[in-house]
Amino acid sequence: MKLLLPTLLLTSMVVACSFLQLSLAYTPSPPVGGVCDSKCEARCKTAGYKERCVKYCNVCCTKCRTCVPSGTYGNKSECPCYRDMRDNRGRPKCP
Template sequence: MKKFGAVLFLCLLVLGSSFLQSAMAGSSFCDSKCSARCSKAGMQERCLKYCGICCDKCQCVPSGTYGNKHECPCYRDLKNSKGKPKCP
């Protein structure tokens, strides 16, 4: 019974670490894309925050610093509570 518990613990540890690596990889993808997207923004912190939220949800960010939202329909279609575009 102790061996089973140890094996189960090791399996969970391995699965947890692989999940963490994939989550961090997605985060660095969004960080780099949003840094480029928000490079010329007047309110950079706000731009990075909302771009990161949108990227996490959609897994894409349009190219360039403005426009090109047709490249990522999910990013384009996210709206805030007032019905305005959420993503920069």
């Protein structure tokens, strides 16, 4: 009876550690920041609010795996993920 509690405690610690290792085994790395930065700088170079444009463009670029439409306006059909992203009011999120 004295060994039952330590045995259960040790077993539960081993099981908990195995789940921790499984959860940490795969952590996808975000795309290289430089790729999104350069694409968004080109996309937002003529924007009136350039800082805000680059900020939201980088968010969209990261979520869409570095896909940013060419040009400074339009061409969103090139990146469906970028085109379909909406803010909480239903407006297009990506510049």
